[in-house]
Amino acid sequence: MNTQRFTAREADRAAEILKAGGLLGIPTETVYGLGANGLDPEAVARIFAAKGRPQDNPLILHIPSADWLERYCLDIPNGAYALARRFWPGPLTMILKRRSVVPDVVTAGLDTVGMRCPAHPVCRAILTAAGVPVAAPSGNTSGRPSPTNMADMLEDMDGKIEGIVDGGPCSVGVESTIVDLTVTPPRLLRPGGVTLEELRDVLGEVAVDAAVTRLMGADEHPRAPGMKYRHYAPKAPVTVVQGDPAESARYIRRHVGDRDGVICFDEFVPLFEGHPTEAMGPAADQAEQARRVFDALRYFDGTGVEQIWAQGPDPSGIGLAVSNRLNKAAGFHIVQV
Numbered sequence: 001m002n003t004q005r006f007t008a009r010e011a012d013r014a015a016e017i018l019k020a021g022g023l024l025g026i027p028t029e030t031v032y033g034l035g036a037n038g039l040d041p042e043a044v045a046r047i048f049a050a051k052g053r054p055q056d057n058p059l060i061l062h063i064p065s066a067d068w069l070e071r072y073c074l075d076i077p078n079g080a081y082a083l084a085r086r087f088w089p090g091p092l093t094m095i096l097k098r099r100s101v102v103p104d105v106v107t108a109g110l111d112t113v114g115m116r117c118p119a120h121p122v123c124r125a126i127l128t129a130a131g132v133p134v135a136a137p138s139g140n141t142s143g144r145p146s147p148t149n150m151a152d153m154l155e156d157m158d159g160k161i162e163g164i165v166d167g168g169p170c171s172v173g174v175e176s177t178i179v180d181l182t183v184t185p186p187r188l189l190r191p192g193g194v195t196l197e198e199l200r201d202v203l204g205e206v207a208v209d210a211a212v213t214r215l216m217g218a219d220e221h222p223r224a225p226g227m228k229y230r231h232y233a234p235k236a237p238v239t240v241v242q243g244d245p246a247e248s249a250r251y252i253r254r255h256v257g258d259r260d261g262v263i264c265f266d267e268f269v270p271l272f273e274g275h276p277t278e279a280m281g282p283a284a285d286q287a288e289q290a291r292r293v294f295d296a297l298r299y300f301d302g303t304g305v306e307q308i309w310a311q312g313p314d315p316s317g318i319g320l321a322v323s324n325r326l327n328k329a330a331g332f333h334i335v336q337v
Contacts, residue, residue, distance in 0.1 A: 027167025
């Protein structure tokens, strides 16, 4: 299959692929997504095949505005509209009761569906031109680091999908926050660009699902993408070292092997001269860490390193999302110092 490349000005042409039941790589502010018409079960099934994605891992429906919620959702709480006013368009997904028009393949058979209104202007133009909700997980082979630019997505999907739109690098760099509004209190299922602190500012009490900080069991069923399976992983095994940045850097320096790689904060790069090293921003700049973390993980697949050591960020603000992605890449192999 020849994967067509579209520029940011060709949203209308690219949207024709979605209307025809094809798969389209879509830029968002979080990561690049692999999109299909969310009301077409056959098209959505092709997403799972292209990614090698487990069938029990639900997808998110992307819509151009909150006005579309009632088309696909039931019993929408006031909190959903409060969140939409504050954070949409933006990196927030809300889990709501679904209407029957949403195919089972999108929801993995659940009675709920994740809904998101992205902020990227090219993505919004594609959604408007397509005129359908777009089901879209991240545009990587299942388990690999998510793509934050077109080149990374093509590395995994070239020849498997009909087209991709170049919207430039993603401004957030980690997938959307997911909050379940069908339970009381609302529950954070995946941290992302909207922080736990910001959610609590709007909703009051928000619980944090255990899957944010541990692996789910084989008999547990994920209510949202990214909860159950090992994700974001490069080929080499990852160990995350959490704690004071200077202490974690010293720990890695003492334990790093000759053929190991390192992901560290900018300040500590000189400690690891002679090792393949990727900086992910200053220790105090969580937003920059979010933008760089997936690029850092992908970098090592071309180096032949035997193991990767990564400094864990402060798990507050968007740092919780960065920490979650690194911990999942490591299969929760974590050292606390």
